[in-house]
Amino acid sequence: MTVAEPRPITATTVAEAIESRRSIRTFVQEPMDQGDLREILRLASLAPSAWNAQTWRFAVVQDAALKEQLREAAYGQGQITSAPAVIVVYSDMEDTLATVEETAHPGMGEQGRAGQRSTFDNVFGAQEVAQRGQWGLTQANIAFGFLMLAARGLGYDTVPMLGFQPDRVKDILGLPAHVQFAGLLPIGKRAEEGFPHHRHNVERITKFY
Template sequence: MSLTEKQLSAEELILSRHSVRKYEPGVTIPDAELNEILELAASAPSSWNLQHWRFLVIREQANKEKLLPIAYNQQQVVDASVVVVVLGDLEANLVAPKVYENATEQIREMMLGQINGAYQNNPGLGRDEAFLNASLAAMQLMLAARVKGYDTVPMGGYSKEALIKEFNIPARYVPIMLLPIGKAQAPGRATDRLPLQEQVIHERF
């Protein structure tokens, strides 16, 4: 029984997600299904609701082949059905007027003042927020793909400079990670985790 046929609990869904590096070549994800995955990912929370992520979706095999050397010849980028390049918006404050266009004038002015003030007074904030919020969307994308019966692997091993040049990514956006999506040819390996007591600090150090 596939995941699309079986309703998983949230706990089962989270625990069933593993990083998959071997995919069945030639599998096509239907447009409607891919859009559903992306829409679920885009429902992730974000600071001030600025939705700091952008998804560069690479599906054409020729473009995946161009991506292969950029990703240091990791085969999953050409075998997976789709590679989503998760980008972070360094100037997400510019989206604020559209985000708050339907708010009352009082709320809109308050929020725009707060957002622009924060960005103007802290040069590093745009980058920090881009990474923070785009990473939330990336995790949600992986879980959304799992719901639909697909597997993923988050990838940080690639040349950001070559990626930007090859795919003409504007300076406004910073690459966060590559996310291949597809049908697993071999299951992902469950990895060990540190005991909870080594990961959790209560109240203070």
């Protein structure tokens, strides 16, 4: 029996990207177009963050041996090696703090840079690394969502993943101990249909005042 090829799905509006996104765990076996990959990362980097802190960082894994190691760290989940690329999304709040002047808008000049520095030192200076890392992660999660929709908008599919051992992934990628993961994101062209959405309706999850 031949199985029908899933038809490529394009999304030209945000609504279409949201509607057509679903977790895909089997991908077409072809490398990612590197221009598209960079454009998806660029679009995700346009996500908003408090004080424009941009705590998110991306590690893009396309090397087969490294993907295999990531799969092992993710309890053997096969979507990691099926995908041509895996985008590891994490927050690095220590790097954010060390370089915080970079995130002040250039239009604000030297005064803006000094203000950004004092804001971050005042708010986060006395916090534990893990506590401020948690704050950084809330910002990185926004970029994680943007990444999935940016991918869909360019005709790609993804599956967000938190089912992995963080310390093993840090070891594999040589990331510092303090970083916190938004998730792994296998990405490529869908080779399966995935599951239709199953969601609470708006009334179930909303109070209107």
